[in-house]
Amino acid sequence: xxxxxxxxxxxxxxxxxxxxxxxxxxxxxxxxxxxxxxxxxxxxxxxxxxxxxxxxxxxxxxxxxxxxxxxxxxxxxxxxxxxxxxxxxxxxxxxxxxxxxxxxxxxxxxxxxxxxxxxxxxxxxxxxxxxxxxxxxxxxxxxxxxxxxxxxxxxxxxxxxxxxxxxxxxxxxxxxxxxxxxxxxxxxxxxxxxxxxxxxxxxxxxxxxxxxxxxxxxxxxxxxxxxxxxxxxxxxxxxxxxxxxxxxxxxxxxxxxxxxxxxxxxxxxxxxxxxxxxxxxxxxxxxxxxxxxxxxxxxxxxxxxxxxxxxxxxxxxxxxxxxxxxxxxxxxxxxxxxxxxxxxxxxxxxxxxxxxxxxxxxxxxxxxxxxxxxxxxxxxxxxxxxxxxxxxxxxxxxxxxxxxxxxxxxxxxxxxxxxxxxxxxxxxxxxxxxxxxxxxxxxxxxxxxxxxxxxxxxxxxxxxxxxxxxxxxxxxxxxxxxxxxxxxxxxxxxxxxxxxxxxxxxxxxxxxxxxxxxxxxxxxxxxxxxxxxxxxxxxxxxxxxxxxxxxxxxxxxxxxxxxxxxxxxxxxxxxxxxxxxxxxxxxxxxxxxxxxxxxxxxxxxxxxxxxxxxxxxxxxxxxxxxxxx
Amino acid sequence: xxxxxxxxxxxxxxxxxxxxxxxxxxxxxxxxxxxxxxxxxxxxxxxxxxxxxxxxxxxxxxxxxxxxxxxxxxxxxxxxxxxxxxxxxxxxxxxxxxxxxxxxxxxxxxxxxxxxxxxxxxxxxxxxxxxxxxxxxxxxxxxxxxxxxxxxxxxxxxxxxxxxxxxxxxxxxxxxxxxxxxxxxxxxxxxxxxxxxxxxxxxxxxxxxxxxxxxxxxxxxxxxxxxxxxxxxxxxxxxxxxxxxxxxxxxxxxxxxxxxxxxxxxxxxxxxxxxxxxxxxxxxxxxxxxxxxx
Ligand SMILES: [Zn+2]
Ligand SMILES: [Zn+2]
Numbered sequence: 001x002x003x004x005x006x007x008x009x010x011x012x013x014x015x016x017x018x019x020x021x022x023x024x025x026x027x028x029x030x031x032x033x034x035x036x037x038x039x040x041x042x043x044x045x046x047x048x049x050x051x052x053x054x055x056x057x058x059x060x061x062x063x064x065x066x067x068x069x070x071x072x073x074x075x076x077x078x079x080x081x082x083x084x085x086x087x088x089x090x091x092x093x094x095x096x097x098x099x100x101x102x103x104x105x106x107x108x109x110x111x112x113x114x115x116x117x118x119x120x121x122x123x124x125x126x127x128x129x130x131x132x133x134x135x136x137x138x139x140x141x142x143x144x145x146x147x148x149x150x151x152x153x154x155x156x157x158x159x160x161x162x163x164x165x166x167x168x169x170x171x172x173x174x175x176x177x178x179x180x181x182x183x184x185x186x187x188x189x190x191x192x193x194x195x196x197x198x199x200x201x202x203x204x205x206x207x208x209x210x211x212x213x214x215x216x217x218x219x220x221x222x223x224x225x226x227x228x229x230x231x232x233x234x235x236x237x238x239x240x241x242x243x244x245x246x247x248x249x250x251x252x253x254x255x256x257x258x259x260x261x262x263x264x265x266x267x268x269x270x271x272x273x274x275x276x277x278x279x280x281x282x283x284x285x286x287x288x289x290x291x292x293x294x295x296x297x298x299x300x301x302x303x304x305x306x307x308x309x310x311x312x313x314x315x316x317x318x319x320x321x322x323x324x325x326x327x328x329x330x331x332x333x334x335x336x337x338x339x340x341x342x343x344x345x346x347x348x349x350x351x352x353x354x355x356x357x358x359x360x361x362x363x364x365x366x367x368x369x370x371x372x373x374x375x376x377x378x379x380x381x382x383x384x385x386x387x388x389x390x391x392x393x394x395x396x397x398x399x400x401x402x403x404x405x406x407x408x409x410x411x412x413x414x415x416x417x418x419x420x421x422x423x424x425x426x427x428x429x430x431x432x433x434x435x436x437x438x439x440x441x442x443x444x445x446x447x448x449x450x451x452x453x454x455x456x457x458x459x460x461x462x463x464x465x466x467x468x469x470x471x472x473x474x475x476x477x478x479x480x481x482x483x484x485x486x487x488x489x490x491x492x493x494x495x496x497x498x499x500x501x502x503x504x505x506x507x508x509x510x511x512x513x514x515x516x517x518x519x520x521x522x523x524x525x526x527x528x529x530x531x532x533x534x535x536x537x538x539x540x541x542x543x544x545x546x547x548x549x550x551x552x553x554x555x556x557x558x559x560x561x562x563x564x565x566x567x568x569x570x571x572x573x574x575x576x577x578x579x580x581x582x583x584x585x586x587x588x589x590x591x592x593x594x595x596x597x598x599x600x601x602x603x604x605x606x607x608x609x610x611x612x613x614x615x616x617x618x619x620x621x622x623x624x625x626x627x628x629x
Numbered sequence: 630x631x632x633x634x635x636x637x638x639x640x641x642x643x644x645x646x647x648x649x650x651x652x653x654x655x656x657x658x659x660x661x662x663x664x665x666x667x668x669x670x671x672x673x674x675x676x677x678x679x680x681x682x683x684x685x686x687x688x689x690x691x692x693x694x695x696x697x698x699x700x701x702x703x704x705x706x707x708x709x710x711x712x713x714x715x716x717x718x719x720x721x722x723x724x725x726x727x728x729x730x731x732x733x734x735x736x737x738x739x740x741x742x743x744x745x746x747x748x749x750x751x752x753x754x755x756x757x758x759x760x761x762x763x764x765x766x767x768x769x770x771x772x773x774x775x776x777x778x779x780x781x782x783x784x785x786x787x788x789x790x791x792x793x794x795x796x797x798x799x800x801x802x803x804x805x806x807x808x809x810x811x812x813x814x815x816x817x818x819x820x821x822x823x824x825x826x827x828x829x830x831x832x833x834x835x836x837x838x839x840x841x842x843x844x845x846x847x848x849x850x851x852x853x854x855x856x857x858x859x860x861x862x863x864x865x866x867x868x869x870x871x872x873x874x875x876x877x878x879x880x881x882x883x884x885x886x887x888x889x890x891x892x893x894x895x896x897x898x899x900x901x902x903x904x905x906x907x908x909x910x911x912x913x914x915x916x917x918x919x920x921x922x923x
Contacts, residue, residue: 242735246874246889249733250726268730271699278699315696342695344663346639346721389759405762408722411639412759437759 074100075118077621080110081130083600087571087585097130099592102368102620107586124623128615129600131566132585133303133593134536135573137336138430138463138484138526140310144293145283146195146224146530150181153196153226157533160295162627168197171207178215178223191220191237191275198226209235209262222276227385231270231277233262241274284310285318290325290335298332299626300535301595301614305333306577308430308463309340309376314357319365326369332617332624334369334593336577338376338430341422346414348421355425362427368620373578375422376463377431379415380438381407383466383501384493388435390467396503405437412441419445419460424453428578429460430484436467443475450479461576464528466510467502473512473519482576483523485511485568487543488532490555494548508555513543517564524573525565540565540601541610562602562609592621630659630706632715632732633815636725637745638754638764642777646745646807647691647718653811657688659705659712661698663720698731706736714740714815722763726770738890740863741881743814744771744799745807748778751788765795772881773800773814773861780805800860800882813905816863816879833908837864837916840899842872845887850918852885858910864902865890878902 077099084094086107098106098113106113113119144160151157151165152174158164168174174197182192192215199206212221212234220237238244238260245258251269255261264270270277283289297305311318322337339358344350361372381387386398387406394405410418419442422429429446433439439462446460461482462468466489468476476483489497489511497507509515516523525543527534541547543565548554560568574584582591598613616625637643647660652674676684681704683691688710694701698717705715715737719728725742732739744767747754754764768774774796776788789801802809810832845868855862862880867873868887875896876887890896900919904911 247733248739248888250730266727266730267698268727268733271731272734281697312696403762403766407724408760408763411721413639414721441759 071105071117072100073117075120076100076105076113076116078106078110078113078116078119078121079125079130079594079618080121080123081125081596082127084130084586085132085566085600085602086587087132087567088587091587094586097586097592097594099621102592102622104586104588104590104592106588125596125615129597130586131301131595131597131601132570133583133617133619134301134569134595135524135577135579135584136297136302136305136526136529136534136536136569137524137573137577138308138486139293139297139305139529139534141289141293141307142280142284142310143296143530143534144291145280145286145289147292147296148283148286148288149193149195149224149280150177151196152177152194152223154198154201155533157196158296158299160292160299161629162299169201170203171205171211174202174207174223175211175214178212178221182216182219182221185219188219191222191279192216193222193224193276193279195224195280196226197223197232206263207232209233209238209260212262220273220275222273222279224276224280229266229385231264231273233264233273233276235262237273237276238262241272243272247272285315285321287321287325290322291331294325294331294333294335296529296534298617298624299614300537301597301617301626302534302536303333303593303595303617303619304336304574304577304579304583305534306336306338306374308374309338309342309378311337311340312342313337313339313361314342319361322370323365323367327367329622331369332619334371334579334583334619336371336374336579338374339372339427341375341377341410341418344418346411346418348417351418351421352425355421355427358422358427359425371577371579373428375427375429377415377418377429377442378409379412379431379433379442380409380435383434383489384496386501388466389437389441390435390502391437391440395501397500406435408438415441415445416448420449420452423449423455423458423460426455428458428576430463430576431461432463433468434464434466434486436469436472439465439468439472443472443479443481446479446481447475456480459576459578465512465516465523467506468512468516469509470512470515470519473516473521477520481521482572483516483521484573484576485513485516485523485525485543486528487511487513487525487539488527490546491538491542491549492532494546494554495550495552498548498552498554509558510555511543512555512558513560513564513568514558517560522572522575523568524576525568535610536569536595537597537601537612537614538610540569541606543568544606544609547607562606566601592618594618596623630712630715630737631740631815632717632729632737633740634717634719634725634729634732634742635745636719636723636728636742636767636770637721637775638747638760638767639721640750641721641745641747642775642807643718643721643745646743646775646809647716649807649809650716650811650814651685651689651691654687654689656714657690657710657712658714658716659689659708660691660716660718661694661701661705662691662718663694698728702731702734702737723767724770725767729770736895738877740815741772741879742770743773743775743809744768745775745777746788746792748776748782748785748788752784752791755791768792768799769795771796771799772879772884773802775807775809776801776803777807778805779803798882798884813861816861816881816903816905831908832905833911834903834905835911835913835915836904837902837919838899839919842867842869843900843919844869847918848878848887851916852880854918855880855904855915856906856910856912859904859906859915861906862902862904864900865897866900866902880904 080096094107096110147159152168154167156167221234223232251265252260253263380389389406431442463484464486465483498504525539546559571584574580596615614626674685676686681693719725729742860882864878866878875890877890
């Protein structure tokens with residue numbers, strides 16, 4: 001497309017130009033309004049004269065005429081590429097994108113833009129493929145915090161600096177890595193904290209204190225498991241923390257002679273170990289964690305990530321810390337920090353108070369790379385931890401002593417009040433629902449809120465949606481709800497779901513992207529990093545192939561096409577984060593956020609999707625190369 | 630510091646119980662709660678309020694759990710004067726047993742898990758397909774069940790029978806507006822100057838002090854000889870088999886246990902025990918098996 005730009009502003013505007021200018025404004029006005037609730041008249045900007053004029057004129061304008069963008073005299077960067085996938089259905093392909101400042105002013109071909117003000121052609125991506133910047137709509141900044149500590153997990157992972165950490169496939173390789181870290185640490189008394197251990201995958205004897213004592217008997221060691229529910233410590237840690245055969249805390253695992261073996265189960269037991277969990281907790285609030293989170297995102301081509309309810313925004317200094325970090329010109333991603341619904345007693349007054357805080361953030365605290373407006377609720381647990389709320393017949397093969405079904409983290413009867421309060425405040429509620437029973441409670445709460453307070457385009461979103469049924473998707477579609485599907489689960493835990501948690505029949509329908517598509521629910525797909533590694537191409541690969549770790553195709557009917565999967569990571573993810581007016585597709589007026597790939601995901605074999613190399617990203621017109629410091 | 634956990638499903642009366650014990654307290658109690666919203670203490674009793682703590686004129690404090698258990702426990706332990714008791718109000722869906730695990734942190738000793746049952750709605754809650762299991766798990770974790778809202782309940786026996794099915798061992802106390810005898814809840818008097826005989830409301834208590842370590846068998850015999858109405862006893866004892874470790878002895882309902890005291894530095898010398906039962910049920914020589922060894 002060729003933008004009609006008037007470089008010289010001194011000309012008297014003709015009627016045609018006036019109409020076109022109005023189209024431009026109209027586009028902006030509608031962009032500005034679309035994701036926000038009607039309860040926010042301040043944003044609708046209908047009061048000012050030009051806008052009223054636009055409204056009047058708009059009816060005369062065919063919305064599908066050529067898009068306009070206001071150009072300035074600022075220099076124009078023309079990024080050329082082998083191919084550009086725009087995710088704009090009207091202009092799906094291009095070979096160049098023109099950028100002024102942080103905005104796109106043209107999508108088309110190089111020669112279309114050469115006459116733009118101070119046009120400069122940037123050919124560094126000439127042999128690469130550009131897509132709208134990937135959007136990871138469900139991750140946690142904790143993912144960045146963990147990289148302050150050595151990784152000892154089973155699967156290979158790449159750290160934010162681009163260094164590849166090979167998987168530790170047996171106890172010996174865990175010990176080897178820890179020994180190396182021990183030797184590199186300067187302070188001999190400092191606790192060695194490591195993370196990512198997953199005993200399910202390790203052959204042979206379970207790793208306990210006596211193994212860690214081979215690493216050090218002088219320095220305390222705290223190894224945090226991938227599940228987040230356990231830690232293993234060495235004898236020195238137990239000595240310093242006063243953990244011995246008389247320690248009565250449940251979760252302090254003991255051997256046959258009654259001596260603790262070093263495994264600490266659940267938070268109460270883990271918190272007995274000094275400088276273990278607390279060190280990770282402190283790291284989570286650091287600015288380094290925020291940087292690591294962004295670098296990890298950049299490395300996999302993500303330009304916008306949602307920190308979905310990790311940050312306690314009410315905690316002193318956290319908002320300022322986020323602002324300071326994201327304001328840095330080198331900070332390579334936009335972050336949507338969700339407002340976590342924590343620590344509420346569920347009384348209407350308390351919930352209204354929380355809703356007011358969340359609304360204040362959106363109205364007054366947003367900046368270029370820091371966004372709000374999403375509220376995160378957590379309703380149930382996880383499927384692999386047997387704590388998700390699943391309807392009859394519940395779990396297939398739960399561990400001994402399991403009560404039969406999972407846990408509620410919010411009393412179900414409080415949900416209508418909670419959802420309604422945030423709904424009325426014009427906010428968008430994203431609710432963690434792994435099990436179908438949880439999803440139903442949330443959907444019913446949204447339904448009830450809409451009955452009493454009808455509101456268009458609320459975009460309330462079911463997060464994870466792992467067992468969400470066809471009927472539930474139908475209802476979600478009717479209610480205008482969105483879904484964010486945990487596609488990565490199929491690869492990481494699909495085999496366990498088929499044999500242990502819910503059985504093959506239900507596992508084949510898990511994370512059912514095709515059902516969501518068929519029922520017309522807008523959806524995204526996510527990693528929930530650090531639960532699984534961030535990497536949109538891997539997540540796309542999961543949704544397209546549904547291959548498990550053992551190589552099984554689990555539920556072939558739920559596979560989706562590459563285009564749908566990429567929409568889920570770009571425009572539809574942006575939609576549920578209320579940012580589709582600015583990102584998610586490459587169109588004039590949107591932010592110049594791109595993902596830069598070595599190969600075209602539409603052209604490689606579906607099994608190869610996850611192996612496409614990511615060059616890096618462009619955020620607001622600024623290139624950020626993966627793996628760089 | 631002794632830790633008491635208060636659990637129970639939404640609307641059962643947990644916060645009413647917190648309000649009750651804060652206003653009745655005769656010692657410095659710290660209460661950890663999820664939210665200040667429903668704390669409703671007489672204004673005259675409130676000394677000061679800051680973001681995370683309400684301080685009362687009787688010295689009791691109410692702390693928010695907003696930053697998690699570890700932080701709240703740390704903050705309480707550092708307070709001066711140090712509270713003698715810590716009460717944790719678990720959230721309406723929390724498993725009180727998981728919360729009680731924090732009661733064993735260094736310097737803490739778990740007193741009891743008290744779960745408030747909503748007498749009016751209990752039967753319906755237990756049958757509810759969504760929350761039935763949550764309510765049942767909470768009650769199953771209880772040492773002490775407050776069968777609340779007795780003023781509105783006619784079928785108390787049905788309720789008791791229902792509860793017996795999954796927690797026959799807990800001490801069941803019927804109450805209105807969560808008004809429970811605090812001695813019964815705390816099994817208190819142990820840390821106060823020993824009294825030979827005390828009557829509190831409808832309950833009486835008797836105590837025992839001695840210096841010689843007690844053989845384990847004598848303790849077992851003591852429990853066997855206690856009248857069935859006596860369902861609360863506790864204390865700190867030295868067991869003859871391992872006299873160096875101060876042990877906490879706890880009897881709530883028909884369940885008893887003996888475990889090492891976490892707060893070993895502040896342990897009193899010798900043995901101190903107290904039993905509490907309905908008025909007229911505790912025999913004067915209830916501790917005869919212990920004295921025989923002296
Ligand atoms: Zn979640
Ligand atoms: Zn998450």
